[in-house]
Amino acid sequence: MRTTPDESANELLDVVPIVMRDIRSEMRSRRSHDLTVPQFRTLAFVNRNTGSSLLEVANFMGLTPPSASRLVDVLISRGFMTREEQATDRRRVKLTVTRRGLAVLKTCREGTLAHLSDKLSCLAPEDREGIVRAMQTLRSVFATDTHKRALLK
Amino acid sequence: MRTTPDESANELLDVVPIVMRDIRSEMRSRRSHDLTVPQFRTLAFVNRNTGSSLLEVANFMGLTPPSASRLVDVLISRGFMTREEQATDRRRVKLTVTRRGLAVLKTCREGTLAHLSDKLSCLAPEDREGIVRAMQTLRSVFATDTHKRALLK
DNA sequence: TATTGTTATACTCTATAACTATA
């Protein structure tokens, strides 16, 4: 198999949206507590980085600050997150996942993983291994938040 | 490496949204003519399946009929697609990509592929090959439109 | 009556522009 960058790009463009749609519709289903994908990812990020600022969220999510602000608004209105001022710099915001938010995050992640696992369970172990390796490769190319907190401050 | 279904599911859930965001923001950029991902996929599907009905689009896209109808509205309003009645069954709609739609589709695809190719060009050939194989595996698990037209009629 | 599709309505995502508050 001769694999040019263009050929692999083509496969990515074809398949990634298909998998993404599956993830989205599983998350929006009641089973997983009805989080959108952006809500889920934001919640997960803030949970891993308690006290993070709005710009850190925006940067991780690849969003403009207003978009991130709206996303956070929704999560707060649903009781999944809180927003406070940072003591050292009152312009900055300090985001925290609530206990309820953590519970929803957990349910959503578990539900989605169970769904995906089920779909992948019919594959040969070496195929799953190939998927894991490919994802790791893709993360190294596309991830925006490697050492993010170190870079931001 | 022991790769359980859950482990591969976890990687998918982590990485797919990251790649997806990259694709989306490239498409929304002016370089690629500002198509959304759903618009791009719909245009590509109708281009491959000239004269397809609304329900075929909805099915391929994984959308409800009203959502697909809206999506098509936007594409028509931008002059990228036309909607006619089918002669044999006047309830059915016959969708066709216009010349202009085809040009935009081509520009968008090429721009996005060039962008992705560039990102993937730093990888070792065997890593790209791993990506291609993983995408093919994932397509076999997640694709909804295999033999779709045969199934629908 | 069943099928194909649209309209009405409501939310969310996302962007740009303009603004406020703090440093």
Place this chain on the structure above:
DNA sequence: TATAGTTATAGAGTATAACAATA
């Protein structure tokens, strides 16, 4: 003046419910 964040505004994606037209 520069930075962090929000508000205003607008277009698009998506769903459910209700409807119209055709078979």
